[in-house]
Amino acid sequence: MAKQILVTGGTGYIGSHTVVELQGKGFDVVVVDDLSNSQITVLDNIEKITGIRPAFEQFNLADRDKTDAFFQKYSNIEAIIHFAAFKAVGESVQKPLEYYRNNLTSLMNLLECMNKYGVKHMVFSSSCTVYGQPDVLPVTEETPRKEAESPYGNTKAICEDIMRDYCATNDKINCIALRYFNPIGAHPTALIGELPVGVPNNLVPFITQTAAGLREELSIFGDDYDTPDGTAIRDYINVVDLAEAHVVAINRMLDEKQKANYEFFNVGTGSGYSVNELVQAFIKVNKVDLKYKIVGRRHGDIEKIWADTSYGNKELGWSASRTLEETLESAWKWEKNVRGIE
Ligand code: UDP
Numbered sequence: 001m002a003k004q005i006l007v008t009g010g011t012g013y014i015g016s017h018t019v020v021e022l023q024g025k026g027f028d029v030v031v032v033d034d035l036s037n038s039q040i041t042v043l044d045n046i047e048k049i050t051g052i053r054p055a056f057e058q059f060n061l062a063d064r065d066k067t068d069a070f071f072q073k074y075s076n077i078e079a080i081i082h083f084a085a086f087k088a089v090g091e092s093v094q095k096p097l098e099y100y101r102n103n104l105t106s107l108m109n110l111l112e113c114m115n116k117y118g119v120k121h122m123v124f125s126s127s128c129t130v131y132g133q134p135d136v137l138p139v140t141e142e143t144p145r146k147e148a149e150s151p152y153g154n155t156k157a158i159c160e161d162i163m164r165d166y167c168a169t170n171d172k173i174n175c176i177a178l179r180y181f182n183p184i185g186a187h188p189t190a191l192i193g194e195l196p197v198g199v200p201n202n203l204v205p206f207i208t209q210t211a212a213g214l215r216e217e218l219s220i221f222g223d224d225y226d227t228p229d230g231t232a233i234r235d236y237i238n239v240v241d242l243a244e245a246h247v248v249a250i251n252r253m254l255d256e257k258q259k260a261n262y263e264f265f266n267v268g269t270g271s272g273y274s275v276n277e278l279v280q281a282f283i284k285v286n287k288v289d290l291k292y293k294i295v296g297r298r299h300g301d302i303e304k305i306w307a308d309t310s311y312g313n314k315e316l317g318w319s320a321s322r323t324l325e326e327t328l329e330s331a332w333k334w335e336k337n338v339r340g341i342e
Contacts, residue, residue, distance in 0.1 A: 001028075001076075002026055002027060002028040003027055003028065003078045003079070003254065004027070004028045004029075004030060004074070004076045004077050004078055005022055005027045005028070005029050005030070005077070005078065005079050005080070005081065005250065006029075006030050006031075006032060006074070006077045006079070006080045006081070006119075007019050007022070007029055007030070007031050007032075007054075007080075007081045007083065008031075008032045008033070008061055008080065008081070008082045008083055008084035008106070008110070009032075009033055009038075009082070009083030009084030009085065009125075010029070010031030010032065010033055010054065010056075010083070011031060011033040011035065011038040011039065011040065011042040011043065011056075012033065012037065012038045012083055012084070013038075013183070013193070013194040013195070013239065014083055014125065014180075014183055014239060014242060014243065015031070015033070015038075015081075015083040015084075016038075016042050016045075016046060016192045017187060017192060017239045017240055017242070017243035018081060018083070018242075018243040018246045018247070019031060019046055019054055020046055020049050020050055020187065020192070020243065021240070021243040021244055021246070021247050022081075022246075022247055022250070023046075023050040023052050023054070024050060025247055027247075027250075029052075029054040029055070030054060030055040030056075030057070030074055030077065031043070031054045031055065031056045031057070032056075032057050032058075032059065032061065032070065032084065033056070033058065033084060034058060034059060034060040034061075034084070035058055036060070037086075037087075037197060038195070039195065040056075040058075042192060043056055045191040045192050046191075046192065048189075048191050049187065049189055049191050049192070055074075057070055057073075060102070060106070061084055061105075061106035061109055061110060062101060062102050062105040062106045062109065063109075064105075064109050064112075067106075067109040067110065067113055068109075068113060068116075070113075071113045071116070071117040071119070072117075075117070077117075077119050078119065078120070078121065078254065079119070079120070079121035079122065079123070079250050079253060079254065080110060080114070080119060080121065080122045080123070081122075081123045081125075081246050081250065082106075082107065082110060082122055082123070082124050082125065083125045084106060085102065085103045085106070085125065085155070086098065086099050086102050086103060086152070086155075087152060088152065088201060089149075089150045089152045089153070089201070089300065090150075090201065091152075092150050092151040092152035092153075092155075093150055093151060096151040099151045099152055099155055100151060100154075100155060100158075103152075103155035103156075103159060104155060104158060104159065104162070107124070107159050107162055107163070108162065110122065111162070111163070111166050111173065114173055115170060115172070115173065118172075120172060120173060120174055120253070121174045121175075121250065121253040121254065122163070122173070122174070122175045122176075123175075123176050123177075123178060123246055123249045123250060123253075124159060124160075124163060124175060124176070124177045124178070125178065125180065126156050126159070126160055126177040126178060126179045126180070126264065127153070127156045127179060127180055128179050128180065128181045128235070128266065128268070128305055128307065129148065129149070129150075129152075129153040129156055130145045130146075130148070130153065130156055130157045130160065130179060131143055131144075131145060131146060131179075131305065132145070132146030132147065132148070132149060132153075132302065133146070133302040133303060133304075133305070134146070134305060137272075137304060137305065137306060138235075138270065138272075138306045138307055138308040139266065139305060139306070139307060139308060140266070140308040140310075140311060141179075141264060141265065141266060141311050141312075145157060149300045149302075150300060159177075160177050160264065163175040163177060163262055164262045167260075167261045167262035168262070171261055173261060174253045174258055174261045174262075175261070175262050175263075176249045176252065176253065176258070176262075176263050176264065176265065177262075177263075177264040177265075178242075178245060178246065178249060178264070178265055178267045179264060179265065179266050179267060180237070180242060180267050180268075181234065181235035181236070181237050181266070181267065181268030181269070181305070181306065181307050182202075182203075182234045182235060182236045182237065182268075183236075183237055183238075183239045183242045184202075184203075184204040184236045184237070184238065184239065184327055184328075184331060185204070185238045185239050185240070185322070185326075185327035185328070185330040185331045185334075186239065186330045186331055186333065186334030187239075187240060187330070187334075188240070188330055188333075190330070190333040190334045190336075190337040191337075192334075193239075193330075193331070193334030193335075193337075193338070194239075194331075194334075195338065199215075203234075203275060203278065204236075204278075204282075204328075204331050205335075206218055207278075207279065207282055207290065207331075208331050208332055208334070208335035209335065210290055210291065210292075211282075211286070211288045211289070211290050211332065211335070212335050212336065212339045212341060214339070216291065217291040217292060217293055218279065218290060218291065218292040218293075219292070219293060219294075219295040220275050220276065220279065220292055220293070220294050220295065221275070221295060221296070221297055221298035221301060222294075222295075222296060222297035222298070222301070223276070223294045224297075225297075225303045225304070226303060226304075227274055227303065227304055228274070229274050229276045229277070230276075231274040231275035231276040231277075232274065232275055232301060232302070232303055232304060233272040233273065233274050233275075233303070233304035233305070233306065234272065234273065234275075234304075234305060234306070235268035235269055235270070235271065235272055235273075235305065235306035235307050236269070236273060236278065236324060236327065237267065237268050237269050237320050238320060238322035238326075238327040238330070240322065241269075241320040241321060241322050242267055242320075244318065245265075245267045245312075245316065245318055245320075248316045248317070248318040249265070249316065252315075252316060259315070263315075265311065265312035265315065265316060266307040266308065266309055266311070266312050267307070267309075267312060267320075268306060268307030268309055268320070269306075269307070269309070269320040270306065270307055270308065270309040270310075270319075270320075271306060271324075272304060272305070272306035273324060278324075278328075279292060281324055281325060281328055282328045282331075282332070285325045285328050285329055286328065286329060286332040288332070
């Protein structure tokens with residue numbers, strides 16, 4: 001029988017791509033999502049890609065009773081990939097308690113249910129935000145974490161600590177935290193992708209919406225950073241590459257290859273691109289016009305970060321393989337599909 005995996009936040013951006021990769025590898029996927037930041041129609045599109053509609057339950061995992069009832073109903077779950085969380089940095093500054101309550105409680109409820117119902121494995125969505133502005137680049141897993149810049153970032157650091165501490169006292173529970181760098185792009189079918197509500201905060205959705213005519217002009221936040229062209233540098237990873245990393249992490253746990261029952265890995269490409277390089281690459285590869293201007297720095301942004309991926313590549317036997325060009329192509333194809341362009 002196929003192994004059953006619970007994907008929380010499975011109708012979201014990274015979650016939906018991961019559901020597709022899991023199904024492609026023969027896993028039986030159950031999605032839990034409260035649809036607070038995603039659409040139920042994502043399930044239709046997952047089904048169009050893979051031919052399989054995942055089981056779906058709509059509720060918020062911060063609700064302990066509902067989470068418990070879920071595990072009573074689905075008694076064959078072997079592993080969890082926990083994406084479901086609030087993720088808007090700016091909003092988290094305005095609503096810190098909502099962020100702490102939602103992101104920490106849902107993780108704790110899941111860990112409690114894992115213990116109670118004998119579910120051994122969890123992969124958790126963490127973020128390179130836990131490194132802040134590192135003193136030395138690229139960042140390895142040994143790079144010290146820094147004080148978070150926002151309540152959102154702090155929830156990621158605290159969730160990592162909760163897993164570390166819980167795993168230390170419970171050797172039946174295995175957790176892997178994946179520290180994502182900047183996920184971008186969409187599935188090559190353009191059937192699933194990133195669909196931000198309202199004005200996008202992230203660079204690539206802002207670019208694609210500007211190219212599609214929904215936004216007047218892209219603002220590049222700062223050109224006076226200490227980088228070759230003055231704009232900030234990030235490690236942009238294709239979302240399908242990132243989704244694959246989750247499947248690899250799940251198999252590492254199912255195959256009992258973990259070195260410790262709590263592990264964490266950087267998931268990036270190992271290459272940094274500046275905002276300006278990304279903008280120029282988008283224009284070139286998609287042959288589109290893009291209006292942009294330089295404005296002041298965005299509060300809370302770091303100057304530069306990219307991953308040293310050698311430890312993760314070696315341990316997981318996985319590395320990102322898709323180019324920036326094909327990734328930016330996929331982002332534009334997705335936006336055009338959503339907007340009905342061409
Ligand atoms: N950025 C920008 N204009 C935008 C959105 C983002 O210049 O409209 C820059 C941002 O300042 C950062 C980079 O693009 O240097 C990536 O930002 P994003 O919000 O996508 O990810 P972050 O690294 O902040 O999580």
